[in-house]
Amino acid sequence: MENIIENNYKYLALRDAMISPNMKVNLLAVVVESGVPKKSKGTDYVCTLKIMDASHKDPGLSVNFFAEDMGKLPHVKSSGDIISLHHVMIKIHNGDVNAVFNKKYSSFALFGAEPSDDVNPYQISSKFKLTDNDKELITRLRTWLLDHQFDAGANAYLLQMREINAGRYFDLVCKILHVCEVPEHGWILFVWDGTDASPASFDTSLDDEAQNPLPLQLEHSPLSRDVLSTFPRVGTVLRIFAGKFFEELGLKSLGIGQWVKFRNIVCQLRSGLWHGLLTSSCRLRILSDEDTIVMQRQRFYSDRLTSGLDILPLSSFPWPSRTTETDYEGMTFSTLIDVLTHSKVTAIFKCAVRVVAIYPWRVDDFRSPVGTCVYRIRLTLEDPTARIHAYVYGDDGETFFNGYPPADVLTTKINKLLGITESNSSEDECNAPRNPPWVQCCIKSYYLDKSNPWETRRYKIFGTKLIG
DNA sequence: TTGGGG
Numbered sequence: 001m002e003n004i005i006e007n008n009y010k011y012l013a014l015r016d017a018m019i020s021p022n023m024k025v026n027l028l029a030v031v032v033e034s035g036v037p038k039k040s041k042g043t044d045y046v047c048t049l050k051i052m053d054a055s056h057k058d059p060g061l062s063v064n065f066f067a068e069d070m071g072k073l074p075h076v077k078s079s080g081d082i083i084s085l086h087h088v089m090i091k092i093h094n095g096d097v098n099a100v101f102n103k104k105y106s107s108f109a110l111f112g113a114e115p116s117d118d119v120n121p122y123q124i125s126s127k128f129k130l131t132d133n134d135k136e137l138i139t140r141l142r143t144w145l146l147d148h149q150f151d152a153g154a155n156a157y158l159l160q161m162r163e164i165n166a167g168r169y170f171d172l173v174c175k176i177l178h179v180c181e182v183p184e185h186g187w188i189l190f191v192w193d194g195t196d197a198s199p200a201s202f203d204t205s206l207d208d209e210a211q212n213p214l215p216l217q218l219e220h221s222p223l224s225r226d227v228l229s230t231f232p233r234v235g236t237v238l239r240i241f242a243g244k245f246f247e248e249l250g251l252k253s254l255g256i257g258q259w260v261k262f263r264n265i266v267c268q269l270r271s272g273l274w275h276g277l278l279t280s281s282c283r284l285r286i287l288s289d290e291d292t293i294v295m296q297r298q299r300f301y302s303d304r305l306t307s308g309l310d311i312l313p314l315s316s317f318p319w320p321s322r323t324t325e326t327d328y329e330g331m332t333f334s335t336l337i338d339v340l341t342h343s344k345v346t347a348i349f350k351c352a353v354r355v356v357a358i359y360p361w362r363v364d365d366f367r368s369p370v371g372t373c374v375y376r377i378r379l380t381l382e383d384p385t386a387r388i389h390a391y392v393y394g395d396d397g398e399t400f401f402n403g404y405p406p407a408d409v410l411t412t413k414i415n416k417l418l419g420i421t422e423s424n425s426s427e428d429e430c431n432a433p434r435n436p437p438w439v440q441c442c443i444k445s446y447y448l449d450k451s452n453p454w455e456t457r458r459y460k461i462f463g464t465k466l467i468g
Numbered sequence: 469t470t471g472g473g474g
Contacts, residue, residue: 042470064471093472100471157474169474264474281474 009086011137015055018097020090027085027099028137029053030113030150032060033261033285034076036251044103045070050285051083052150059155063088065101065108072103074110075123079288080150082111082141084121084134109134115142149292157263158293161236162195162314164267164274172262172276173293174238176254177231180219187246188219190237191262191276194301196314196384197236199354200272203433206361206418214357214380215271216387225454228386229341230256234304234311236384240265240276251284259294261285272356272382311335312352313384316438320352323416324439327463331442336386339443345453348462349443353381354436355417363410366397375401379461381441390443390459400466413468440464 009026017025029051040046045067050060063085067073074083086107088099101108107128109121119135121128159170178190204214216222218239231237240262242251254260263283267276287294304311311333312320334349342349357380360366367373375397379390392400401410415421419436442463447453 040470044470046470048471059473062472066470091472096472098472155473171474283473 009131009134011084013055014051014053014061017090017099018056018061021092021097023090024087024105025085025090025099027051027053027061027083027088028141029061029083029085030141030145031074031076031081031083031110032079032150033287034074034079036284036286037070037073037075040066044068045073047073048283049074049076049083054144054148057150062096062098063101064098067103072125074108074125076110076286077112077122079286079291080113080145082113082138082145084109084111084128084138086128111138113142113145115139115146117142158261160195160297161193161197161238161274164197166268167266169264169266169281172238172265173287173291173297174260174262175297176256176258176260177237178223178227178256179251180223182219182221184220185241186244187242187251189240189242189246189251189276190223190231191240191260192232192235192237194232194235194297194304196234197238197274199313199315199382199435199438200269200274201419201433201435202272202356204271204357206358209357209359209361213359214387215273216380216389218270218273218275225341228337231337231341231385232301233335233338234385235301236274238267238274238276240278242278245278245280245282254286259287259289259291259297261287261293273387313438316352320440321437323437323467324441325465325467326350326440326442328442333440336381336383336388339388339445339459340386342445345445345447345457347445349445350440351381351383351443352438352440353383354419354438356380356382356387356436358414358418361414363407363414366401366410367404381443388443388459390441390461392461396460396462396464400461400464402465409468413466416468417466 011028012025031049032052033050035048037045037047047065049063052060065073088101088106107125109128110123111121157171174191174193177192181187264281265276328350331350339349359378366377367375374394377392381388381390419434441461444460444462448456
């Protein structure tokens, strides 16, 4: 895209514009990331677009738009669209170059990027003068773009969900799967990128499991099966607590299924579950489904599904531990979201899970003190997609523990299952940090009340033996 | 005026 002179406007290559501080320039470029309009600290509304052209791709040029109402700001339909900017001011701030769209003397027009799109802009600001030459340049740029891909820009801050750490600010490209408003938390976003967040260690007391059981999810009431059924089979669904930033970032206007890039978000662990937080320093970018990074994430997910074994948690690679054996070695693995969303109440599954809590936790309490003295234990199982309670009961418990071993053997076995190491199990066993291994187990879904099967659905372990 | 990647 060489410099082109026409009747009224000389479009500068971004590279040349960016060495022209305090100059008013005209630019014809591709919008690679579009920010969301919001209220400025002054009297105006503001939004920031990032643009690129052949002369400057990385990291692109930020253009800050100001207008007295939101409707006058650019509303980019899709990243990759083309923008024509007339009389924008190049400025330098802290050594970085950006452009400013001034409502008094600047103007813009937005065009689709496809050669089949209208040669007329889909949005045009009041002062923009569209010339025949503009139309000619747009057509030429569209043709050029057929062979040249711009993306939303990977950078040092961009992480996949599998890479997130507590307390570290980062960017996340993700798909919005669900949004809900809860009284205590405000808005919660449910987002996904096809990878698994890394498993947590637990330092909560198992002694407390009766009064304060480890939660199955961060939202207070579990999502309905209808909602869960819309979630992908693999990959962590990260809960992002948006607070007041839900409205400020314009998240309200986004549709389910939209891919976005959150910039500068932070994650924390609560009860061993990852959640994201939005702050005033966060930014949101709306991405196209054709964005390079979006397509990478989607390809990763479809590869995981088609390669069979990769439905296993990423961190269980190459295989779950041999802490357990099942009677169904040939059975294909399911994820816990598969279990939760299965179309029938009665079903069997084999899953790779971690046992993150147990109740009761003292081996002396594993069996009922009265009557037939059967095992009755509640395990909290998790995989990257969900948590469930699963019971070890009666004969299935006899299989699980290989009969009725003495207390010290049982303790060794259960410590291994819970990831409690010998070194920290001696003194204060119930408070020892634990890092449960990935184990395979068979899960049976059943009901307690035939007249009300879905509401009384339970899960139990069967066909599974703890090696210990 | 405003905002401007960390």
